[in-house]
Amino acid sequence: MSQTTSAPPRRSRRDLLGGLRRRLSGMPRWAQFLLMVAIALLCYVLPLLEPPIISTPGTDFGGVLFTVSVYVLVAVGLNIVVGYAGLLDLGYVGFYAIGAYTVGVLTAQHATWPWLLSLPVALVVTMVSGVLLGWPTLRVRGDYLAIVTLGFGEIVRLTLINSEWLGAARGIRPIPSPPSLPLFEVPHLDWSTGVPLVDFSDTTTFIEFGVTDPIPFYWLALTLIILVLLADKRIKDSRVGRAWEATREDEDAAELMGVPTFRFKLLAFAIGAFVGGIAGSLFATRQTFINPESFTLLISILFLSAVVVGGQGNRWGAVIGAVVVAYLPERFRGFEQWRVLVFGLALMLLAIYRPQGLLPPRRTVRAQRMEAETEALEVGEEPEDAVIAAGGPTPDDAAPTDEGSSRG
Amino acid sequence: MAFQYVLDQFVSLFVGGLVFGSVYALIALGYTMVYGVLQLINFAHSEVFMFGTFATVWALWLVGADATTAGVALVASLAVAMLIAMITSGGVALLLERVAYRPLLNRGAPRLIALISAIGASFVLSELMGLRGALASALGVDDVLGRYVARSRENLGLPTDRTFTVQFEVLGYGVTNKDIIIVLAALLMMIAADQFIRRTRLGRGIRAVAQDPESASLMGVNSTRVIQLTFLIGGLLAGAAATLYMLQVGLTRYNAGFLLGVKAFTAAVLGGIGNLRGALVGGLVLGVAESLGSGLFGSEWRHVVAFVLLVVILLFRPTGLLGESLGKARA
Numbered sequence: 001m002s003q004t005t006s007a008p009p010r011r012s013r014r015d016l017l018g019g020l021r022r023r024l025s026g027m028p029r030w031a032q033f034l035l036m037v038a039i040a041l042l043c044y045v046l047p048l049l050e051p052p053i054i055s056t057p058g059t060d061f062g063g064v065l066f067t068v069s070v071y072v073l074v075a076v077g078l079n080i081v082v083g084y085a086g087l088l089d090l091g092y093v094g095f096y097a098i099g100a101y102t103v104g105v106l107t108a109q110h111a112t113w114p115w116l117l118s119l120p121v122a123l124v125v126t127m128v129s130g131v132l133l134g135w136p137t138l139r140v141r142g143d144y145l146a147i148v149t150l151g152f153g154e155i156v157r158l159t160l161i162n163s164e165w166l167g168a169a170r171g172i173r174p175i176p177s178p179p180s181l182p183l184f185e186v187p188h189l190d191w192s193t194g195v196p197l198v199d200f201s202d203t204t205t206f207i208e209f210g211v212t213d214p215i216p217f218y219w220l221a222l223t224l225i226i227l228v229l230l231a232d233k234r235i236k237d238s239r240v241g242r243a244w245e246a247t248r249e250d251e252d253a254a255e256l257m258g259v260p261t262f263r264f265k266l267l268a269f270a271i272g273a274f275v276g277g278i279a280g281s282l283f284a285t286r287q288t289f290i291n292p293e294s295f296t297l298l299i300s301i302l303f304l305s306a307v308v309v310g311g312q313g314n315r316w317g318a319v320i321g322a323v324v325v326a327y328l329p330e331r332f333r334g335f336e337q338w339r340v341l342v343f344g345l346a347l348m349l350l351a352i353y354r355p356q357g358l359l360p361p362r363r364t365v366r367a368q369r370m371e372a373e374t375e376a377l378e379v380g381e382e383p384e385d386a387v388i389a390a391g392g393p394t395p396d397d398a399a400p401t402d403e404g405s406s407r408g
Numbered sequence: 409m410a411f412q413y414v415l416d417q418f419v420s421l422f423v424g425g426l427v428f429g430s431v432y433a434l435i436a437l438g439y440t441m442v443y444g445v446l447q448l449i450n451f452a453h454s455e456v457f458m459f460g461t462f463a464t465v466w467a468l469w470l471v472g473a474d475a476t477t478a479g480v481a482l483v484a485s486l487a488v489a490m491l492i493a494m495i496t497s498g499g500v501a502l503l504l505e506r507v508a509y510r511p512l513l514n515r516g517a518p519r520l521i522a523l524i525s526a527i528g529a530s531f532v533l534s535e536l537m538g539l540r541g542a543l544a545s546a547l548g549v550d551d552v553l554g555r556y557v558a559r560s561r562e563n564l565g566l567p568t569d570r571t572f573t574v575q576f577e578v579l580g581y582g583v584t585n586k587d588i589i590i591v592l593a594a595l596l597m598m599i600a601a602d603q604f605i606r607r608t609r610l611g612r613g614i615r616a617v618a619q620d621p622e623s624a625s626l627m628g629v630n631s632t633r634v635i636q637l638t639f640l641i642g643g644l645l646a647g648a649a650a651t652l653y654m655l656q657v658g659l660t661r662y663n664a665g666f667l668l669g670v671k672a673f674t675a676a677v678l679g680g681i682g683n684l685r686g687a688l689v690g691g692l693v694l695g696v697a698e699s700l701g702s703g704l705f706g707s708e709w710r711h712v713v714a715f716v717l718l719v720v721i722l723l724f725r726p727t728g729l730l731g732e733s734l735g736k737a738r739a
Contacts, residue, residue: 088520137719140726146449147677148722150670151715158712297670301527308524337542344531351525352511355518 062215068326069221075306075322077275083313085268086248088146091153095273097295099280104172130273160292171291177209311357414703419581429695430594434649435672436687438642444618444682451526454669455533460650461660463496494647501643538662680728
């Protein structure tokens, strides 16, 4: 009962994001659409505005935004595997690496294809690798799957290091940029005097992919994110999305209801790998060189943290989680040596105070509320107060909403 | 492929594999016990081990052992070092349970979030070790601590002499006293842990909680205590493994736990996670396979061999070699 009495402060925090969401879904459709467009436009001009506080001192803000957008793309893809289908994947970086290396091999190492031509090939290769990994391993459940995928990620990385054909530890360079189409110059804002001034000496060419200016790469990544998010919404709301959810909650029950769970899990793996491949190819073309160092297990773990931090199963949660995981360490580069420590502490605090993630899926929130109400009725207290205790009183009671991704 | 080389060097590779395998197995026990009781991948267990390696070196400095120490003095100082390493690792493991897991368990958080907490704790622990110099100077005690906090991001070596005497030869390979000590010590420790779980009252408590936490608590088992005990035993064994590892490898670093942790967890899964004897089998199989594999394909493929083996075994035995849970172990 101590949970219910200590509850009110936690409630207000929950309501900050939850209330915002409720207000959003209460708006008419056209207003929602306009708001989305406005947010998207804001994201596009963000690197030009370089607003104080948000902008990163010391490192190129456009470059940081590009990194963040790659993480967002990866998190959205991994969210399909972990959040929707409930398959704990610790080797996602493997697909990311395969995407990047396919581009590298085709454009620089063994052929000189243009980037645009190598992209679809890279995506097909990653998707096939997803199926090839999934076909034998998806019979294994829960935490065993986690460790098999972890093994896969490491096998990919070690093979990259050991294979001369793939450039070994030196990696591959130079990877070409996407084709440019220089149309006009866009000026940046200058905040150095305290008031925003348009600075015509510092401009970005629309659209020229160069080594010096990462902003066009960021625009490209943002466009791809929007496309992937739209596709993600269509899939999640379709029969496939429901099949994933059923599989995640109870695989045997789903199978009995006629859901070919294996096939849908494989599909989740393939689609997840596909999105990871997009992110990898983008990363490769922006970096112009890749080596196995960029594809360590630690990166896999960061990707997974992004999804879980944001709230697995919710695409916007994944986006927010990725922004947190990728942006915060860059913002606080001034504290260079302390940032990993602080990141670790942040993960621990988040796990304790926000166990469902920053933005849990609507259904989880709803199920929790109902549960808390039942619980409160049983002990005879106001249901309103009990809503907050919604960590789920015991693991067993929380079972229906518990993202049973690692259920053995 | 170097079949001839493997045939020639078979005993050497095999013994080397056994030595590494016993270290893996000792660490794997910590993973497997926590998993058996909580169904949780204790990702930070590798850092518990890492603290043990540092404790070993520092303890040797404290007792004044150096490259000239030999004979009884060397054995005694190593024994003290192992004891201190076990206490340190056990302490870190208890702290970990208190700070990173218990708050989550009380709130009934979903299982994946506990993994995130563990990952966070793992970052924090390894960075604390890597930043010990900076921390000490922030507190103004870096002069007092001296070499204990100097060059905190660099490798730290075992101060004692690491040439070992050959005890007997098997098919042309000299088995050293170090090999014997490591394998025997690991085996002894594992038998002790196994018997503790199977025969004692506390061990019965652990098995009961692993089988069914709710019924166990209804029967009067204090599950918080049991979880603490599980972490403590895992920590003690990791500390012992740390000293043995330092004997074998001789170097440690603030991030040395990571690879060992991954390997040990692989060993635990290989044997069947949640199964004590599985951890032993898994560790030894992994160690030997990776050693023979590195002989066959070249040492750079060593880790690949380990992971491919894992994937292949899980395909044919999806719950590991011995695939039996801690709760189902017979008394």
